[in-house]
Amino acid sequence: xxxxxxxxxxxxxxxxxxxxxxxxxxxxxxxxxxxxxxxxxxxxxxxxxxxxxxxxxxxxxxxxxxxxxxxxxxxxxxxxxxxxxxxxxxxxxxxxxxxxxxxxxxxxxx
Amino acid sequence: xxxxxxxxxxxxxxxxxxxxxxxxxxxxxxxxxxxxxxxxxxxxxxxxxxxxxxxxxxxxxxxxxxxxxxxxxxxxxxxxxxxxxxxxxxxxxxxxxxxxxxxxxxxxxxxxxxxxx
Numbered sequence: 245x246x247x248x249x250x251x252x253x254x255x256x257x258x259x260x261x262x263x264x265x266x267x268x269x270x271x272x273x274x275x276x277x278x279x280x281x282x283x284x285x286x287x288x289x290x291x292x293x294x295x296x297x298x299x300x301x302x303x304x305x306x307x308x309x310x311x312x313x314x315x316x317x318x319x320x321x322x323x324x325x326x327x328x329x330x331x332x333x334x335x336x337x338x339x340x341x342x343x344x345x346x347x348x349x350x351x352x353x354x
Numbered sequence: 355x356x357x358x359x360x361x362x363x364x365x366x367x368x369x370x371x372x373x374x375x376x377x378x379x380x381x382x383x384x385x386x387x388x389x390x391x392x393x394x395x396x397x398x399x400x401x402x403x404x405x406x407x408x409x410x411x412x413x414x415x416x417x418x419x420x421x422x423x424x425x426x427x428x429x430x431x432x433x434x435x436x437x438x439x440x441x442x443x444x445x446x447x448x449x450x451x452x453x454x455x456x457x458x459x460x461x462x463x464x465x466x467x468x469x470x471x
Contacts, residue, residue, distance in 0.1 A: 281463075286445075287445065289460065339410055341410060
């Protein structure tokens, strides 16, 4: 079963714009991770935020976590055509396995 | 390339046949995971190993599915008597042993796409 749900399911933007996608989950977590998947490179880890953290940055990525609302957001700034992919949030709950959300399909037009 | 590798990349089989997939993790990683992903969905956890021990199995892993990691290195996933509903991408991932300096991320292979006709 899926733990998280991403919103929106699909997002289309122009290069240079920012992209924001949200993830909601159901149970308490140890950490929340974001992954990117495209046909060329498979699933790639982007960033991890622990349950006691509220915000984290990595390059053009900014992740926030609100454990009271059981939600997270991923912001990609100054998007590029190469950012076109599906983005998944994944939660770790007590064991090393990951529980993935349903994904957001991002299309960045040049 | 020292990433996670999977073989084969694609497999087409007829319903009722058995199939076996192989995963080679990153060499220093002691944890290995199997996930299944269907079109338009996120990956779903199937099972994971720590060294050669299978520590957790999902309810998705019916008795037709069996996974092994006999020497704590590569792993195989076998599906017996395949059904059309088994058609999916089967993903393997690995992660380093704890403590991992806060790096709990998993490294995924390219997947094996199974089509059952």
